[in-house]
Amino acid sequence: MCAIADSGSVRKAARQLGMTQPSLTTQLHRIEKALGGQLFFREPTGSRPTPLGHTVLCRARPIVAEMRALIDEVASGPHRDRSTRLHIGSTNSPAVAGWLRRLRVRLPDTDTTIRTDVSANALLHMVATGQLDAAFVHEVEGAPLRVPDGLVEHELIAREPQFIAVVDTHPAAARTVIRVADLADDQWMVDPTVDGEWAGLRRIWAAAGINPRVVHGDYLTTVDLVTAGEVVTPCQPTARPRHGMAIRPLYGDPLAVRLLMACRQEGTPAASPDDLFADLTASYMETAWASEAYRTWLVQHNGPLPVGG
Template identity: 35%
Template structure:
């Protein structure tokens, strides 16, 4: 048997109590169980640690030697644990907020608000097109929060390991060049875009399948879909090469208008995720509130989204 800290604590408790019966009570053990444990410890150390008598127990020379070392080791270990906890708390405070997100305006807005609310803490970001990659990094404690999205009611990644809360849900809009024949419409039927090429940012969720299904319900199959980065999507729309799919909070951009699809056939849920057993859990309520405020501000800046919200029966999900 290897000697452990709990064995040293047992030896110290017996010496302090002066009897096995009192020590057993203090340790919450039955006296026979403590006697058996003491015999195992004595075998591991090579000799008796206490002399038993009618008046109780007293340490043998070997017992005095072990007790002297235990009275040094046990406080040192306790101090180490307390210092480690203080160090961890201080390091976490200095570390600040590590955010992971897919490309979009909400991540930048959240960084801005966190930096303003906590000017003494660092805010760092990691971006990826893959919601699964970001969620996995949060689950492995390499990131503190994930700000991602899912199509419709689909489950977010790492759902069993992370806590997910909805920031908001948006209808999916279309981006059109200002010269497009439908640019002035209040709403656009998806079927009216049957002859268009499309552009969208990539992802590893089900959005592509949901879009294809929505087109099928509208009576057509999209002729082509360009999956590329946001800047390239905007360019393809600006030059009239394609119409784009975007969240309703997409910020105004020169040469482009965004318009809702009639009946909101597609919608997007913005989600914030964190691990429930890391220190991020303590600040999750604040981060979620800030993310929701960022979304509300983005929605208010979009004239087309504000106009859609004012329509009778406007709703998603």
């Protein structure tokens, strides 16, 4: 699938993969049958992903990258001792960069790497199976994560409010707080691959008595669409506003997530869970207070922030 999407045609993808075109076509049909839908539009100029294809590709690319990394690691010969390696994972968060920076200062002789994924459940599975040493993830309120046995949770924030991003010329952008009902006529962008996000949004829409138009996409393209006035979208309170974008709290904070770090009970030889969590906490606090919108909200609500905030 990734080869077809990248090359733009089944013929070119088959050549890149060292296969015959009929063999690749047969494999593609098997995948489409298993998923229950068409993944590519076949056009005279080549093949382009359908909406379902885009969704599947978002999940397929990390799998392919992980498999390539595994092959490279095995092929590289003798592995380093585990005590010199630290593999962490995270769903998207502005706090990740600061977490990495602090870990590298704390562990200068350790090879620290990070894996990001939109799926918190996938990251938790990777921790449980030893592919990651720890993961920083979020759990959407009302949509519990599937935490594997043997993992220990370190809760960073019990309830972090989720804000909303709108174009700065939107009428609601002039307010300090936006009601969900004020966005009934807007088109909302939702990434269906983010665990719990779709369920959380449907819950707050139902509570507000609205049924807005929805477009599915990935949050990498959201900024351009928001600043163009095409969509509104939920965002983390620590998100950095871009030119042409306004980030505001939602009235009553109806949408929230729980932030946690998970690791195996036995910990990791490279660093203690307490040290990992301390650096994550410090990075999150730094990021939170650097966000003007979140800083204002925190002052008005007296928190919440981790101990020491």
